[in-house]
Amino acid sequence: MKKLTKQQWQWIFYDWANSGYGIVVVTAVLPVYFKAVAKNAGLSAANSTAYWGYANSFGTxxxxxxxxxxGALADYPHAKKRWLNIFTGLGIALTFALALVxxxxxxxxxxIYIGSLIGYSGGNLFYDSFLTDVANDKQMDRVSSYGYGMGYLGGVLAFIIFLAAQLSHGFNGLLDSYGVAKFSFLLAAVWWIIFAWPLMCHGKQVYSxxxxxxxxxxxxxxxxxxxQHLNNYRQLVWFLVAYFFYIDGVDTIFTMATVIGTDLGIKTTDLMLVLLVVQLIAFPFSILYGWLANKISTRYTIMMGIIIYLxxxxxxxxxxxLRDFWILAILVGTSQGGIQALSRSYxxxxxxxxxxSEFYGFYNILGKFSAILGPVIVGIVTQWTGKSTVGAASLSILFLIGLIFFMTMPLRKEKN
Incomplete structure (x- = not known):
């Protein structure tokens, strides 16, 4: 197997770079910090939660x-890197600005968070579309899988640095609780710019x-x-329909996991540890999925991932x-990165x-809008049955529909 090229490693480390923002800012720190700031300003818990939800929805x-x-604008010669840099620069600058508020x-x-989220999401659009420039059809699965795998590892390492500040009580009293939160924003911004810099400087657009x-x-x-001519892209459209359903299930399981764990009476510290371990497990298994795709075909490996989620x-x-929750979390860790990586390369x-870039724009839309249906299904079934575990189980319908569409998709000869 050939070694990855310098250009491919530059692309891979962009995922490492912005994963610090994803896990430290969006998932672990800013939601809690915002709630504390809003409470001290006299905002009710209900209103602060609602505003946080509105902000995420609006930015996305x-x-x-x-x-x-x-995406269409980025498909012109030399435009893709320019748009990547615009949105990445916006995301980094506003992440840094969070610490100054x-x-x-x-x-x-x-x-400012909404602006940073726009930068993050927009940067990912152009980053994804760069995959066709850094890898040929035979290399895409491996390169995409390494991107997701290294992204999980990079996010974990950034998160561990934040935890060191948190558990040492702000480096032995140098920072108060607010100071630790602001340190995490600076950490995410610096992490992002250091590891994204190679692609931002040297990314080469091959196709335009x-x-x-x-x-x-x-x-x-x-x-x-x-x-108007979507009928000319039947396999692509069919895949996007399948992707809409099964990726909705993948995203919903991850976002609802902590709520379900809380309903089971699992402590917050245990939930944080589970989150870390899931990220660590996802690193090697994302790469393993790329290896399997090369051995048994991308299509069959994605189907395997959907069945595992079922x-x-x-x-x-x-x-x-807690033991049951650990088993479920480990199973999620084995497949969440791999199925996303191979979907991107497929x-x-x-x-x-x-x-x-234009077509990855449609991919981006479905990936984001798919996150609406799953939580609604979980919410309705949970209220109907009184059990969040049954609500989680109801997501199987999304994976089943996605699997049926994926299996019945019109095929052309797969270049694997």
Whole structure:
């Protein structure tokens, strides 16, 4: 097996770079910090939770709606790196700015967070589309899997540095609790810029559409033509429908896990440890999925991942203790990175290479909007049955639908 190229490692480490933001800022620190700041400012717990939800939805919605147009604009010569740098720079600058917000200004904290989330999500769109430039069809599975694997590892290492500050009580009293939170924002920003810098400086766009005097007008025209001629991309559209359902299940299980664990009476410290271990397990298993795709085909490996998630949903019915929760978490860790990595590379082989950013825009939309259906299903079934474990098990319908669409998808010869 050939060694990964320098360009591929530069691409892979972008995932390592922004994973610090994902786990430290978005998942672990800022939600708790915002709640504390809002409480001290006199905001009720219900309102602060609602505003936090609105902020996440608004930031995600902006990028999702604009994704195909932004992608189309990035498909012109030398444009992809420029757009990657714009959004990455925005995300890094505003993550740094989070540490500068006075502790009483909860509204400014939300506004700046929304901007950083737009930078993060937009940067990921162009990062994903760069996969077609750094790897050929035979290399995509391996490179994409390494990206996800190294992303999990990078996020864990950044999180451990934050934990060191937290558990040492702000490095033996140098920082108060607010200071530790602000340190985590600075850490995420510095982590991001250091490891993203190689791709931001040296990323090479191999494929592009012809240059034009009016990129915006031409991008809108191309976007309209793509939508009008979707019938020409039957396999691609079929895959996106399957992806919409099964990735919704993947995302929902991860986002609802802590709530379900809390319902089981599991302590917060145990939940944090589980989160860390899941990330660590996801690192080697993401790479293993890339290896399996090379051995048995990408299609069959994705199907295997969907079936494993079906089993995870059914196992949720037997959740009664911390030990059961650990088993479920380990199973999730074995497959969450791999199925996402191979979905990205499988899609990369289906898209026209010179229009990859535009098509990854549609991929981005479905990946984001799919996160709506799963939590609603879990909520309704949980309220109906009174058991969150049954609510989690109900997600099996999403994986079943996704599997059926994926298995019945019209195929062309797979370049594996």
């Amino acid at each position: 919605l902006i990028v999702s709606v604009l994704a195909p147009l932004l 006075p502790t009483g200004q909860w509204l400014w904290l939300l506004v 559409v012809a240059a034009t005097a009016n990129p915006l007008k031409d991008s809108l025209r191309r976007l309209k033509l793509t939508i 089993g995870i949903c059914l196992y949720a019915l037997n959740l009664h203790s 899609f990369g082989r289906l898209v026209p290479k010179d229009e990859s």
